[in-house]
Amino acid sequence: MNTSESSQWDDPVASARNLIASLEKSRGDCEAEMGDLCEEREHVVRAMGRAAGALDVRKAKIEALADQERALDDAVTRMEENMVQVRQVTAHFQETAAEFRHIQTGGAR
Secondary structure, three states, rough: OOOHHHHHHHHHHHHHHHHHHHHHHHHHHHHHHHHHHHHHHHHHHHHHHHHHHHHHHHHHHHHHHHHHHHHHHHHHHHHHHHHHHHOOOOOHHHHHHHHHHHHHHHHHO
């Protein structure tokens, strides 16, 4: 047996005290690390909350843009329909103007 092993058996009370002190130090280190991990967890949870909020904002923006796209598509469709009507009215007006000119020139002779 070497001297450190023999001294443990020679003074079991001192060995137990040393072991308890070592365990207390390890426990203190673990508790400090647990505190750090809890703090880090809180930071992560807050960051996740901010990310979730930002995601909700982005989803709302996407929905708003989709609504705007539908509104623009509807406006383009209505404009195209109106342009068809404008062309029809213009054609009718030109026909009427041509008939009127024809009547005027026929009556002047």
